[in-house]
Amino acid sequence: MKIGIDLGGTKTEGILIDNDGIELKRDRIKTEKNYEGTIKGIVSIVKQFEKEFGNSSSIGIGMPGAISSDSALVKNANSIWLNGQPLKRDLQTALDRKINLENDANCFTLSEAVDGAGKGHAVVFGVIIGTGTGGGIVVDNKVLPGKNNIAGEWGHISLPNRTDNEKKYVKECYCGKNGCMETYISGPGFASVFNLKNNTDYDSHKILDELKNEKRTSKSSF
Numbered sequence: 001m002k003i004g005i006d007l008g009g010t011k012t013e014g015i016l017i018d019n020d021g022i023e024l025k026r027d028r029i030k031t032e033k034n035y036e037g038t039i040k041g042i043v044s045i046v047k048q049f050e051k052e053f054g055n056s057s058s059i060g061i062g063m064p065g066a067i068s069s070d071s072a073l074v075k076n077a078n079s080i081w082l083n084g085q086p087l088k089r090d091l092q093t094a095l096d097r098k099i100n101l102e103n104d105a106n107c108f109t110l111s112e113a114v115d116g117a118g119k120g121h122a123v124v125f126g127v128i129i130g131t132g133t134g135g136g137i138v139v140d141n142k143v144l145p146g147k148n149n150i151a152g153e154w155g156h157i158s159l160p161n162r163t164d165n166e167k168k169y170v171k172e173c174y175c176g177k178n179g180c181m182e183t184y185i186s187g188p189g190f191a192s193v194f195n196l197k198n199n200t201d202y203d204s205h206k207i208l209d210e211l212k213n214e215k216r217t218s219k220s221s222f
């Protein structure tokens with residue numbers, strides 16, 4: 001049996017599968033937005049699974065950000081309470097065994113490459129657009145890590161050939177640079193650009209709802 005855990009900023013979800021990949025159990029809890037609470041949450045999921053089904057042979061965790069090859073500490077996580085922490089070491093101590101940690105976008109892309117939308121392709125680029133903008137690259141069914149273990153990270157690459165309007169209606173990115181992809185196409189980024197342009201205060205869902213309403217109205221007027 002194997003345990004996989006998706007560690008998100010809002011929720012932590014665990015799944016227990018048998019050796020044929022059949023799902024035995026799934027559990028989802030709210031992520032506590034602090035370091036100790038996050039570890040406790042992961043441990044509670046593992047303990048619950050193992051109490052019911054016995055010991056698992058491996059634990060893999062998809063996480064935001066990456067483990068630095070130099071310091072073994074977490075970096076680049078938008079769940080900022082993880083940054084600078086020895087997450088792998090502390091989880092291994094808490095669970096008393098070796099665990100595997102990998103950037104969540106790399107996990108997603110590998111999954112799509114093995115048996116999803118990218119199956120049968122040599123090079124697969126996976127894109128995640130949500131609260132942030134991230135991605136992963138998989139070559140021949142192996143994650144391409146790059147120097148920073150997140151080679152497919154494209155959210156903080158600048159939008160190319162920006163027009164004057166694109167330069168005008170965007171906020172500076174939290175990374176300290178200007179014009180990052182994430183500030184245009186993540187949910188909050190898209191909303192922020194819209195609001196600056198139209199002098200509104202909408203979130204991304206409200207903008208899409210309004211667009212749908214507008215379409216409906218313009219249809220009925222024909």
Ligand SMILES: [Zn+2]
Nearest residue numbers: 156173175180
């Ligand atoms: Zn940035």
